[in-house]
Amino acid sequence: MTTVGFGDLATSYRSSLQNARIKSDISRLSQELATGQKTDLKTPSGNELVKYASLEASIKTLQAYSFSATQASLIAETAQASLEVVQDLTSSIGPNLIVAGNTGTEPMLTVNAADAKSKFQSVVSALNARIGDRSLFAGDGVSGPALSTADEILANLSSAVAGSASVTDLVNAVDVWFDTAGGGFENTAYLGSTSDLSPFLLGRGETASLDIRADNEGIRETIKGYAMAALVDEGLFAGSQNERAQVLRLAGERLIDANDALGDTRARLGLNEAQIDQSRARTASEIAALERTRADLVAVDPYRVATELQAAETQLEMLYTVTARLSRLSLVDFLR
Amino acid sequence: MTQLSSALNSSLSGLASASRITQTISNNVSNALTDGYAAREVIPTARSINGVGSGVVLGEIQRRVDPVLLAERRVADGQLALASARVDFFSDMESAIGLPDSSGSLSSRVANFGASIIEATTRPESDAQLQTVLNAAKSVANKLNSVSESVQMQRMEADAEIGRAVTFINETLEQIAELNVPTRGSPSRQEAALDRADQRQSLIDSLSEYIPVREMQRENGTVMLFTPGGAILLDGRPATLSFSPTGVITPEMTVSGALSGLSINGQPVSTDADTGKIAGGKLAALFDVRDVQAVGVQASLDAVARDLVERFQKPSLDPTLNPGDAGLITDGGAPFDASNEIGLAQRVTINALVDPSQGGELWRLRDGIGAAAPASPGNSSLLSAYATALNALEAPASGSFGATYTAAGLAGEMTAQVSTSQSSFESAQTFAQSRAETLISAQRQNGVDTDQEMQRLLLVEQAYAANARVISTIDDLIELLTRI
Numbered sequence: 001m002t003t004v005g006f007g008d009l010a011t012s013y014r015s016s017l018q019n020a021r022i023k024s025d026i027s028r029l030s031q032e033l034a035t036g037q038k039t040d041l042k043t044p045s046g047n048e049l050v051k052y053a054s055l056e057a058s059i060k061t062l063q064a065y066s067f068s069a070t071q072a073s074l075i076a077e078t079a080q081a082s083l084e085v086v087q088d089l090t091s092s093i094g095p096n097l098i099v100a101g102n103t104g105t106e107p108m109l110t111v112n113a114a115d116a117k118s119k120f121q122s123v124v125s126a127l128n129a130r131i132g133d134r135s136l137f138a139g140d141g142v143s144g145p146a147l148s149t150a151d152e153i154l155a156n157l158s159s160a161v162a163g164s165a166s167v168t169d170l171v172n173a174v175d176v177w178f179d180t181a182g183g184g185f186e187n188t189a190y191l192g193s194t195s196d197l198s199p200f201l202l203g204r205g206e207t208a209s210l211d212i213r214a215d216n217e218g219i220r221e222t223i224k225g226y227a228m229a230a231l232v233d234e235g236l237f238a239g240s241q242n243e244r245a246q247v248l249r250l251a252g253e254r255l256i257d258a259n260d261a262l263g264d265t266r267a268r269l270g271l272n273e274a275q276i277d278q279s280r281a282r283t284a285s286e287i288a289a290l291e292r293t294r295a296d297l298v299a300v301d302p303y304r305v306a307t308e309l310q311a312a313e314t315q316l317e318m319l320y321t322v323t324a325r326l327s328r329l330s331l332v333d334f335l336r
Numbered sequence: 337m338t339q340l341s342s343a344l345n346s347s348l349s350g351l352a353s354a355s356r357i358t359q360t361i362s363n364n365v366s367n368a369l370t371d372g373y374a375a376r377e378v379i380p381t382a383r384s385i386n387g388v389g390s391g392v393v394l395g396e397i398q399r400r401v402d403p404v405l406l407a408e409r410r411v412a413d414g415q416l417a418l419a420s421a422r423v424d425f426f427s428d429m430e431s432a433i434g435l436p437d438s439s440g441s442l443s444s445r446v447a448n449f450g451a452s453i454i455e456a457t458t459r460p461e462s463d464a465q466l467q468t469v470l471n472a473a474k475s476v477a478n479k480l481n482s483v484s485e486s487v488q489m490q491r492m493e494a495d496a497e498i499g500r501a502v503t504f505i506n507e508t509l510e511q512i513a514e515l516n517v518p519t520r521g522s523p524s525r526q527e528a529a530l531d532r533a534d535q536r537q538s539l540i541d542s543l544s545e546y547i548p549v550r551e552m553q554r555e556n557g558t559v560m561l562f563t564p565g566g567a568i569l570l571d572g573r574p575a576t577l578s579f580s581p582t583g584v585i586t587p588e589m590t591v592s593g594a595l596s597g598l599s600i601n602g603q604p605v606s607t608d609a610d611t612g613k614i615a616g617g618k619l620a621a622l623f624d625v626r627d628v629q630a631v632g633v634q635a636s637l638d639a640v641a642r643d644l645v646e647r648f649q650k651p652s653l654d655p656t657l658n659p660g661d662a663g664l665i666t667d668g669g670a671p672f673d674a675s676n677e678i679g680l681a682q683r684v685t686i687n688a689l690v691d692p693s694q695g696g697e698l699w700r701l702r703d704g705i706g707a708a709a710p711a712s713p714g715n716s717s718l719l720s721a722y723a724t725a726l727n728a729l730e731a732p733a734s735g736s737f738g739a740t741y742t743a744a745g746l747a748g749e750m751t752a753q754v755s756t757s758q759s760s761f762e763s764a765q766t767f768a769q770s771r772a773e774t775l776i777s778a779q780r781q782n783g784v785d786t787d788q789e790m791q792r793l794l795l796v797e798q799a800y801a802a803n804a805r806v807i808s809t810i811d812d813l814i815e816l817l818t819r820i
């Protein structure tokens with residue numbers, strides 16, 4: 001006799017499938033709840049993944065730009081501080097030397113010349129400032145100093161201008177030594193590179209050039225003025241008070257002009273600093289925005305997940321109850 | 337008197353039938369947990385001799401099988417195995433490449449490389465900074481190498497598994513052929529034939545995971561097996577599949593060249609996963625993985641590698657290089673040539689001239705690969721140019737990428753393509769799985785229902801008792817007669 005029954009194995013198969021399904025749901029939901037992030041970033045179109053990848057790449061690049069901008073800012077700040085030292089020294093000494101030159105008394109000349117010499121040493125050492133291992137004013141020759149020591153410069157200059165008969169000759173000789181291309185200053189005093197430091201990358205297409213070298217005009221003039229005054233201290237025109245006074249006065253005039261040029265240089269550097277700061281602020285806010293977007297992409301709503309988890313747990317409990325009930329229903333149990 | 341003896345005969349036949357049915361019921365109940373067991377059914381029919389009813393006779397014992405359901409389930413099993421093999425391949429690829437949210441992934445490493453170059457522009461004189469750039473570059477090259485190796489590994493495993501599958505299929509076909517004998521004859525031999533039929537069914541089921549099988553019953557109880565694609569697997573004699581495994585597989589090897597295809601009875605057959613003669617099972621999936629999917633992933637990888645190499649091989653980028661020289665990223669040390677793209681990902685390395693561990697110098701990263709001596713330490717113009725090159729939007733020269741990308745963007749896009757393939761095959765797998773589950777469930781509903789068997793047992797008990805009562809009554813009647 002053919003009868004239509006319902007196989008024993010069918011019910012148990014069904015309930016074990018459902019059991020497995022609900023348990024895997026519970027496992028996924030509890031992981032999402034614990035980490036606060038989706039377990040599966042993939043959508044059928046793959047868009048979420050591409051978005052995430054490009055966000056990651058952008059964030060990394062911006063962080064690198066931010067690092068670069070921080071370095072640039074540090075260098076600019078330190079350079080500005082050095083130039084401040086130089087300018088402070090220079091602004092006071094210029095008028096002093098002119099007064100000394102005009103007055104012309106021996107003690108004043110000696111004192112001011114000595115003062116100029118010691119300030120010269122301070123200025124050269126300020127211009128040889130380093131940050132870490134890098135020279136600040138040597139262009140892209142960052143591993144060596146920008147200038148040789150003050151004493152060396154003076155020694156070289158002295159030998160170059162020795163034998164100048166008059167003040168005019170001296171002044172010409174000094175100018176030639178400092179200003180001619182390939183002359184004494186460029187050969188022996190300035191030890192840095194003639195190429196500027198490479199621009200700092202602040203962002204896509206955005207750069208900052210910190211290109212102040214110790215051989216630019218304003219600084220050269222400053223050193224020239226100090227050197228001239230220091231020569232007097234070294235014993236130039238010894239005995240001729242008149243000539244020494246003239247030299248000091250001319251040095252003072254040079255230094256006053258140089259001070260203006262220094263001011264311009266510092267102003268340019270200040271503009272650079274402002275540009276770098278703006279760029280850093282912009283980059284920081286871009287990074288924050290991108291990080292927020294990235295977090296939104298992977299975040300899950302904890303309340304929704306908790307609700308779903310609870311529903312899945314309830315479902316599992318129901319499945320257990322039903323399975324227990326069904327297993328008790330068998331004709332065999334009712335036969336005798 | 338003859339009526340009485342004929343009545344006795346009928347009752348005896350009733351007893352015999354009841355015990356025979358009990359035997360069937362007990363066989364069924366003992367196999368209630370056996371998966372793949374087809375419940376036995378026995379159909380009693382009335383017997384008549386010379387127009388007079390004389391008891392019951394049992395027809396042939398039949399196996400309760402729904403052939404349509406069986407065929408559908410086998411197809412579903414095959415589809416599930418096909419989809420699963422593809423999903424497994426792409427899942428493995430996905431974890432080899434790494435999703436963008438993990439730090440060792442390909443797209444992460446490319447992004448790190450770009451970032452390290454930008455950071456190095458702030459301190460190009462620092463060896464430590466240049467070493468960081470070199471390490472980041474090597475990490476990208478290593479990742480490309482290792483993912484490419486994974487792809488070829490997958491192909492080798494698929495190839496080996498095809499070999500094992502073909503052996504298994506051949507053995508199983510032979511076993512089925514042995515069990516494929518006509519079922520006819522006395523009831524005792526009938527039982528044996530039914531058991532053989534059960535065994536045969538489970539062997540064919542195990543086949544259908546690898547090759548989809550259609551079964552056709554012949555009148556003498558034997559079966560003929562063939563694939564939906566049209567290949568005959570068993571028709572009296574089993575077919576023989578042949579395949580020769582290849583040992584080591586490299587990216588250049590293809591099925592039309594160094595790799596073996598499949599032959600049935602000596603005739604080569606197409607192994608296309610959707611339209612070939614063996615389409616729809618795991619065997620087709622393995623061929624698909626080895627010859628289509630893995631080759632596709634390798635091509636995408638090679639396209640990414642090529643894009644990176646070409647960005648650094650642009651003639652205007654590094655003034656110390658001559659046109660045609662290898663750039664920062666090389667094809668195994670040599671400049672890249674467009675005719676050699678296959679397998680490039682496995683061969684990319686960083687130029688030895690910048691790697692101190694290979695006799696190169698770090699300052700060449702800053703001063704140019706062809707530089708003879710270190711130049712200005714503070715000059716980061718080449719490094720800046722490298723950074724710009726990586727972040728420029730370029731259209732990849734090969735691969736199925738539609739737009740322009742940065743280097744990191746291309747890596748991300750390639751990862752997304754692999755992921756998308758995985759997802760779409762996963763949906764196919766989910767569909768095949770739920771279909772298979774439905775069919776299995778329906779098939780099991782046709783299995784042994786112990787409640788039914790118990791009910792029939794009650795009826796049989798009654799029938800047996802009734803027949804026995806009739807016999808004893810007839811016995812009394814005959815005794816009455818003889819006592820007269």
